[in-house]
Amino acid sequence: MRPSPATTPSSAVDRHAYESTYQQLRRELLTDAIAPGQRLREVEVAGRLRVSRTPVREALRRLESDGFVERAPGGGLVATPRGPDDLGDIGLLRIEVDGLAARLAATRGTDEDWAQAFFLVSQLRTAAHEADLAHAHWLVHREVYAIAFSPRMAAFFNGQLLPYVEEAVNVGPGFSSDPEGSFQQHLTLVRALSSGDAVVAEAAARAHAESGLRYAKSTDEIAGAPAT
Secondary structure, eight states: OOOOGGGSOSSHHHHHHHHHHHHHHHHHHHTTSSOTTOEEOHHHHHHHHTSOHHHHHHHHHHHHHHTSEEEOTTSSEEEOOOOTTHHHHHHHHHHHHHHHHHHHHHHHOOHHHHHHHHHHHHHHHTOOSHHHHHHHHHHHHHHHHHHHSOHHHHHHIIIIIHHHHHHHSOOOTTTTTOHHHHHHHHHHHHHHHTTSOHHHHHHHHHHHHHHHHHHHHHHHHHHHSOOO
16 A cells, blocks of 8 residues: 555655655564554654654554554554454464465466466575575565466555565464575475466465464464563
C-alpha cells in the first residue's frame, strides 16, 4: 500500500528517511521490540533513530493506517495490543496463501519461471550472513507468488503480506544459522511446485509453511520463558 499523497515526502532524501523509519518501526512492532501498549512519542523516536520528526510523524501515520499502532484513550499513539495467538494466526494465514500459490504456480509456471526460481534457491546455499539468507529467502517466496498470481495480486502479496509474515514467522530450522539446510528445504519445495502436479505442490507448500510455524512458535516460547 502506497502512502497517501498527503503523507508522501516531497524529496528523495525525505522519502529515504520516511521509508527507512517506517520499515524500522514496523520491524520493531512485529518483533515486540516495541511492546504492545507501549506509547510512541515522535520526539523520542526521532532522537533514537536519529532522524527529524517529520519522517517519524509520517511513518506513524502510515503505521496507524496499517493497524500497527492506535490512538490511546488519553491521546497519542500506542503499539496495538496483540491477540491471544497472533503468531498462530499469521502462520495459519501463510499456510493457506502458500497452499493456494503452490496450486496455481504448478499449473501456470513456465520452464523459464522455474529456472529463475531454482537459481534463487541456489543463492540460499551461499548466503554469507543471516541478513543475506533472510533476503534470499524472501526472493524465493516472492518469485513463487509472482509465478502464481496476476501481476496486481502478486504485487499486493509481495508488498503487504510477505514482509509482514517474514518478520513474524520463520522458515523453520536452518534459516538463521544453516544456509545449507535452508537450501535443501527450498530445493525440495520448488521441485514439488515445478512438478506440474497441483496436489503435490500444494501439499509440499503447506508442509513447508507448517514447519515454519512450528519453529517460530517454539522459538517464541523459548524467548518468553522465564530465566532459570
